[in-house]
Amino acid sequence: MKAGPSLISSSASDPSIDIKWEPTPTAVFSTRFSITRTSNSKLFKMFKFFLIAALVPAMVLANVNFRPCPNKAPTPTTLKVNDCYADNCVLVSRKPLYAVASGVVSRHNSKTATTRLVARFLGMDVGYKLPAELTNACNGGISGGCPVVAGKTYNFVLAHDVLEIPSINIPVEIEVSVTGDRGVVLGCVRFNARIAKR
Numbered sequence: 001m002k003a004g005p006s007l008i009s010s011s012a013s014d015p016s017i018d019i020k021w022e023p024t025p026t027a028v029f030s031t032r033f034s035i036t037r038t039s040n041s042k043l044f045k046m047f048k049f050f051l052i053a054a055l056v057p058a059m060v061l062a063n064v065n066f067r068p069c070p071n072k073a074p075t076p077t078t079l080k081v082n083d084c085y086a087d088n089c090v091l092v093s094r095k096p097l098y099a100v101a102s103g104v105v106s107r108h109n110s111k112t113a114t115t116r117l118v119a120r121f122l123g124m125d126v127g128y129k130l131p132a133e134l135t136n137a138c139n140g141g142i143s144g145g146c147p148v149v150a151g152k153t154y155n156f157v158l159a160h161d162v163l164e165i166p167s168i169n170i171p172v173e174i175e176v177s178v179t180g181d182r183g184v185v186l187g188c189v190r191f192n193a194r195i196a197k198r
Contacts, residue, residue, distance in 0.1 A: 064089055069175060069188035076156070077103030079189060089193040091174075097160040099176070103153055104187040110148040110180025113137035115158065118175045119165060119195070126172065128165045134158065137178050148186055156187065168195050 062085040068075050081089060081099045091097060115137045119128045138146035143155040156178065172195055177188035 062086075064191050066189045066191040069177065069185075069190055071185055071188060073177065073185035073188035074104050074107060075187065075189050076101035079191065081191070081193075084193070087192060089191065090196050091163060091165070091193050092196050093165055094162055097158065097163045099158040101156040101176070101187065101189060104156060105153050106148050106150055106186050108148070108180055108184040108186060109150045110184060110186060111146055112181055113142055113146055113148055113186060114179050115141055116175075116177050116179065117158070118177075120173045120175070121168070121170055126165070126168065131160070131164075134160060142178075148180060154187075165195055169197065170194070 062080060062083070064079045064081050064084045065087050066075070066079045079099070079101050082091065082097065084090070113136070115130060115135050117128065117130050119126045134141075137156065141156055141158065142148065143157070148154065158176065172193055173190055174193050175188065175190045178186045180186045
């Protein structure tokens, strides 16, 4: 398994923060963090995206079957979502969502990147909207951040601590896309899932 993007940040620039990182000795993507005293609440928001992955119970991330979007935007080489495997993917309402799309090659240069997630049943949008803090893919979503450079390969991470989606218990199609400057599509993927109650 390839190592994920580095989540380590030096505390030398701010002595009020002490971040310790310790990978677990398993093949499961699971990382332990401890953060000590800080007086800057904004700093906690910066790390929230990464801490979600540490707080999610250990999950075996396996490849999910996916397909391109109709707009023929770039797709990843692999897609991993929670403990989903192949076509068997159950997303539990009000539980964490953790997805990794690896190997997306951008066709465009872009200084911005906006994430959008749509859940559809029989082609109809069920009304789910990503929280505003997760829509800016430059802040933790795209490995290396922005700008996005045409021809480069990127990994994309979506970590949502509480999936606020109706527990409709029916099969849905999930579409995740990232758009850049002037609406160009940097990447897009679709996969099947079922939304269940916890």
